[in-house]
Amino acid sequence: PPPPGPPCRPLLGLDPKLIPPSAPWKRFAEWGTKYGPVSSFHILGQRSIVINSFAAAGELLNKRASVYSERPLRQMLDVVMDRGSAVFNVTASDERHKVYRRILHGTLNQRSVASFHPMLEQESRAFVKRLANDVGPQKFEEHVRHNVISVIMRIAFGYSMQEGDTFVAGIQNAVRLSSLGATPGRWLVDYLPILRFVPSWFPGAEFKRLGWEWKKVIDDQLYRPFQWTKDRVAEGKAEQSFTATQLHENAHLPEHWLVKCAAAIYIGGADTTASAMICFFLAMSLYPDVQQKAQAEVDAITGGERLPTCKDIPQLKYLRRVMQEVLRWGTVVPLAIPHAALRDDEYNGYRIEKGATIFPNLWGMFHDPEVYPSPDTFDPDRFAPEAENAGVSPPPDPLDWAFGFGKRICPGLHFAQTSLFLNMASVLSVFDISKERDSTGAELEPNFEFTTGITSTATAFGCTVKPRSPESLSLIA
Numbered sequence: 317p318p319p320p321g322p323p324c325r326p327l328l329g330l331d332p333k334l335i336p337p338s339a340p341w342k343r344f345a346e347w348g349t350k351y352g353p354v355s356s357f358h359i360l361g362q363r364s365i366v367i368n369s370f371a372a373a374g375e376l377l378n379k380r381a382s383v384y385s386e387r388p389l390r391q392m393l394d395v396v397m398d399r400g401s402a403v404f405n406v407t408a409s410d411e412r413h414k415v416y417r418r419i420l421h422g423t424l425n426q427r428s429v430a431s432f433h434p435m436l437e438q439e440s441r442a443f444v445k446r447l448a449n450d451v452g453p454q455k456f457e458e459h460v461r462h463n464v465i466s467v468i469m470r471i472a473f474g475y476s477m478q479e480g481d482t483f484v485a486g487i488q489n490a491v492r493l494s495s496l497g498a499t500p501g502r503w504l505v506d507y508l509p510i511l512r513f514v515p516s517w518f519p520g521a522e523f524k525r526l527g528w529e530w531k532k533v534i535d536d537q538l539y540r541p542f543q544w545t546k547d548r549v550a551e552g553k554a555e556q557s558f559t560a561t562q563l564h565e566n567a568h569l570p571e572h573w574l575v576k577c578a579a580a581i582y583i584g585g586a587d588t589t590a591s592a593m594i595c596f597f598l599a600m601s602l603y604p605d606v607q608q609k610a611q612a613e614v615d616a617i618t619g620g621e622r623l624p625t626c627k628d629i630p631q632l633k634y635l636r637r638v639m640q641e642v643l644r645w646g647t648v649v650p651l652a653i654p655h656a657a658l659r660d661d662e663y664n665g666y667r668i669e670k671g672a673t674i675f676p677n678l679w680g681m682f683h684d685p686e687v688y689p690s691p692d693t694f695d696p697d698r699f700a701p702e703a704e705n706a707g708v709s710p711p712p713d714p715l716d717w718a719f720g721f722g723k724r725i726c727p728g729l730h731f732a733q734t735s736l737f738l739n740m741a742s743v744l745s746v747f748d749i750s751k752e753r754d755s756t757g758a759e760l761e762p763n764f765e766f767t768t769g770i771t772s773t774a775t776a777f778g779c780t781v782k783p784r785s786p787e788s789l790s791l792i793a
């Protein structure tokens with residue numbers, strides 16, 4: 317039999333209303349408690365498997381990566397809108413998957429990321445400067461996003477962002493249209509694939525006309541920054557970037573493959589890294605003790621006389637725990653990106669059928685009270701090594717899981733960690749982050765929830781970002 321799960325009606329399967337539109341991972345986690353670490357349901361015969369434990373995720377998605385590194389085929393997005401060959405969607409058995417991974421790894425592996433340290437440090441300094449000059453209670457979010465996008469545009473295209481930037485607006489529009497095409501439950505063709513053969517002029521086939529129109533817009537908007545770098549390379553004026561390197565080293569590959577990889581750096585890196593940084597600001601405002609401890613560690617290394625650099629990262633042991641806890645507590649990609657089974661398989665006596673969609677419930681794993689006691693509390697010390705923690709060994713390291721699984725593991729993980737580390741350390745060395753205050757000076761509890769989407773972060777909340785002292789402010793100068 318398939319793994320157990322919520323009751324499904326004959327043929328129709330699960331009533332989709334049982335999956336709430338907001339934070340569906342919480343419902344999935346409840347199913348984990350009720351039906352076990354691997355549960356399942358179907359909608360119109362399409363089987364989905366939900367994984368709620370590290371053990372099952374490790375066994376299926378990592379150890380059996382050759383079976384579980386596929387992606388589910390979504391008719392509207394992958395076929396009608398022709399995004400099936402994008403980095404995130406291409407099937408693992410397609411030759412392009414290997415090529416994409418190889419060339420992305422070439423720029424984003426740990427050693428290559430080191431060549432971007434000076435750029436990251438320069439952008440990090442610009443970020444703290446912007447924070448110091450413009451400190452409304454919700455301004456920090458704007459500056460976080462500016463920093464992340466600046467860095468990503470430089471690494472992908474060697475392009476420095478400008479006011480009213482049309483490249484960035486274009487890519488964001490392409491991301492928006494792709495998310496619309498990927499919205500579960502929105503397109504009947506996703507459940508009745510035969511509909512894709514209906515002629516586009518046929519009543520009810522608007523989805524096809526819309527999908528084709530969106531395809532053109534997305535292709536055009538993703539190509540424009542690529543063309544910009546290509547022109548700079550031709551003039552011999554290109555800054556180091558993924559695109560410039562590929563145009564030198566892999567000019568024999570079809571150009572649209574390179575365009576897709578460059579776009580994937582933006583699409584994969586921008587929202588995720590910004591979401592994590594926003595959760596960091598929230599956690600620091602809620603947990604001043606953690607903040608002070610992290611500040612003391614940074615100060616001990618810099619002597620309070622300079623801003624931190626990438627070279628300081630290995631010594632920042634407590635800050636590493638803060639980052640681990642940010643990625644656990646905030647869970648920025650709560651259901652990872654769904655995988656799919658390449659062929660029939662068996663797990664603990666249950667059948668996982670070929671083509672089943674696999675949801676790794678990272679949020680559920682990171683908020684399992686058996687694994688992380690009081691999971692809603694932000695407590696970096698839960699990751700302290702056994703020797704420092706009364707003989708209790710630390711729970712699974714979120715840095716080993718938050719970036720996904722098997723052959724689909726996030727290629728940007730080294731880059732993301734370096735950039736988060738550096739920005740967290742730089743912010744802590746200059747600023748105190750605290751709750752917003754009202755006109756009488758009383759602290760206001762931040763009013764926030766976590767958003768629902770492929771990525772998740774805290775909704776807008778206010779916090780005060782204030783220079784720690786005139787000396788700390790002078791570090792920026």
Ligand code: HEM
Nearest residue numbers: 404580584585588589649652653719720721724726728732
């Ligand atoms: C805090 C930051 C980040 C987190 C938490 C994160 C997390 C993830 C996760 C969970 C996946 C899905 C893996 C799977 O399917 O098993 C993924 C995929 C991906 N990420 Fe990241 N990511 C982050 C930053 C970045 C950055 C900075 C880049 C690029 C520079 C990037 C590029 C990608 C790409 C291209 C994929 C698709 C891989 C594939 O399908 O083969 N990510 N990421």
